[in-house]
Amino acid sequence: xxxxxxxxxxxxxxxxxxxxxxxxxxxxxxxxxxxxxxxxxxxxxxxxxxxxxxxxxxxxxxxxxxxxxxxxxxxxxxxxxxxxxxxxxxxxxxxxxxxxxxxxxxxxxxxxxxxxxxxxxxxxxxxxxxxxxxxxxxxxxxxxxxxxxxxxxxxxxxxxxxxxxxxxxxxxxxxxxxxxxxxxxxxxxxxxxxxxxxxxxxxxxxxxxxxxxxxxxxxxxxxxxxxxxxxxxxxxxxxxxxxxxxxxxxxxxxxxxxxxxxxxxxxxxxxxxxxxxxxxxxxxxxxxxxxxxxxxxxxxxxxxxxxxxxxxxxxxxxxxxxxxxxxxxxxxxxxxxxxxxxxxxxxxxxxxxxxxxxxxxxxxxxxxxxxxxxxxxxxxxxxxxxxxxxxxxxxxxxxxxxxxxxxxxxxxxxxxxxxxxxxxxxxxxxxxxxxxxxxxxxx
Numbered sequence: 311x312x313x314x315x316x317x318x319x320x321x322x323x324x325x326x327x328x329x330x331x332x333x334x335x336x337x338x339x340x341x342x343x344x345x346x347x348x349x350x351x352x353x354x355x356x357x358x359x360x361x362x363x364x365x366x367x368x369x370x371x372x373x374x375x376x377x378x379x380x381x382x383x384x385x386x387x388x389x390x391x392x393x394x395x396x397x398x399x400x401x402x403x404x405x406x407x408x409x410x411x412x413x414x415x416x417x418x419x420x421x422x423x424x425x426x427x428x429x430x431x432x433x434x435x436x437x438x439x440x441x442x443x444x445x446x447x448x449x450x451x452x453x454x455x456x457x458x459x460x461x462x463x464x465x466x467x468x469x470x471x472x473x474x475x476x477x478x479x480x481x482x483x484x485x486x487x488x489x490x491x492x493x494x495x496x497x498x499x500x501x502x503x504x505x506x507x508x509x510x511x512x513x514x515x516x517x518x519x520x521x522x523x524x525x526x527x528x529x530x531x532x533x534x535x536x537x538x539x540x541x542x543x544x545x546x547x548x549x550x551x552x553x554x555x556x557x558x559x560x561x562x563x564x565x566x567x568x569x570x571x572x573x574x575x576x577x578x579x580x581x582x583x584x585x586x587x588x589x590x591x592x593x594x595x596x597x598x599x600x601x602x603x604x605x606x607x608x609x610x611x612x613x614x615x616x617x618x619x620x621x622x623x624x625x626x627x628x629x630x631x632x633x634x635x636x637x638x639x640x641x642x643x644x645x646x647x648x649x650x651x652x653x654x655x656x657x658x659x660x661x662x663x664x665x666x667x668x669x670x671x672x673x674x675x676x677x678x679x680x681x682x683x684x685x686x687x688x689x690x691x692x693x694x695x696x697x698x699x700x701x702x703x704x705x706x707x708x709x710x711x712x713x714x715x716x717x718x719x720x721x722x723x724x725x726x727x728x729x730x731x732x733x734x735x736x737x738x739x740x741x742x743x744x745x746x747x748x749x750x751x752x753x
Contacts, residue, residue: 311334314335315338318341318396318441320357321475322394322480323341324362325484332365337369338383339384351377353366360479361482385417389436390502399585404592405585418456418458434465435467436465437469439468443473444523446524447520452468468519474487477644478643486512489515490510491525535603537571543574547750547751548752558572574749576614577610577614581647583650615656622726626699626700629660632665634698634699635694636668636694637671637691637694637707639677640674642706643706647674667682667686668695670691674705675687692713697721700726701727703729703733704731715744725742725744725745727739729749732748732750734746
């Protein structure tokens with residue numbers, strides 16, 4: 311078993327740290343947010359992720375997972391160091407890599423004062439791994455920074471191991487990935503990866519670091535493309551009277567296309583797709599290869615938010631002073647993450663139209679209170695629906711499908727539903743007296 315360090319206790323870092331500990335490795339997880347580290351030491355989770363709390367508690371009890379706010383402490387205790395810090399988007403559209411740079415500097419400086427040892431003698435060795443989503447060529451900057459600042463007595467390798475963890479199923483995704491992508495420069499680093507990932511039954515794609523970095527952006531951008539494609543198809547379906555759900559089903563049986571990510575709705579959101587698409591577009595522009603296809607993907611995604619508002623207007627005529635119930639605020643179910651959430655954006659669009667908003671989400675309301683002002687956060691979905699003119703379903707939490715819609719029909723002032731995720735049963739709702747509108751299926 312190896313000594314592993316993970317810098318960053320966010321969705322990627324904490325899941326990665328806990329899962330490696332579950333595999334039997336000794337893991338140190340560091341974050342510069344001292345409050346977050348204090349909470350983790352008390353076994354309080356900083357965010358909701360299915361299965362993560364039990365995993366963390368089990369690893370801590372077995373002394374396989376430790377938390378610290380010191381990157382230097384982590385660097386000295388770990389053989390393999392994963393950098394899993396945030397890479398937010400700048401105003402220009404490129405990722406802000408300052409956190410990656412700072413962590414690299416801190417790791418290098420942790421070894422200041424080490425004596426220069428002859429090459430023939432055993433020297434400290436570290437494998438430094440990019441886990442954060444970064445643009446191609448980042449690995450070269452990490453390597454250059456470490457070479458400049460680390461003492462000559464430290465032996466090291468740089469590698470890239472991009473994450474493919476979906477929020478809401480991140481723990482499952484770690485243990486059951488479609489593939490593991492690893493960019494390395496030599497056999498030594500390759501063998502270490504083979505060792506730490508040995509228990510995971512999945513294909514391992516070994517390649518150069520640049521290719522590994524590119525695989526992540528290329529993958530996420532392609533998935534975003536599929537989402538925007540089916541959303542564009544949904545608009546055509548509405549114009550000609552077709553059902554996008556049936557169109558997607560017919561397409562999905564084609565093994566060359568597949569069913570995944572062919573769900574029409576209000577567009578993609580979260581911390582990955584919007585940022586990664588934007589970063590890929592910017593990178594392409596900077597290297598002189600404009601990616602106009604992705605520019606259109608991004609445009610379609612922005613426009614899809616307006617579809618829900620348009621449908622609400624068609625049902626209510628004017629939105630000013632109308633009471634609208636919003637079901638769902640997180641960008642997807644099974645997570646409390648509201649970053650780039652289409653639901654938050656649509657709620658704000660309703661507010662700009664003068665509507666009065668009541669909302670409910672099983673997990674994301676505390677986070678949403680920081681971004682949404684002038685709305686009423688309700689204790690349960692029935693309270694949210696009471697007295698409303700329209701219900702907008704914006705996140706497909708399973709519990710919403712099990713609600714008593716006959717009761718909701720009686721609570722509402724007028725029986726209008728806009729299903730932004732095509733999640734509910736249109737015929738069942740119409741039989742209850744609702745006026746139902748979905749995405750690409752208003753037939």
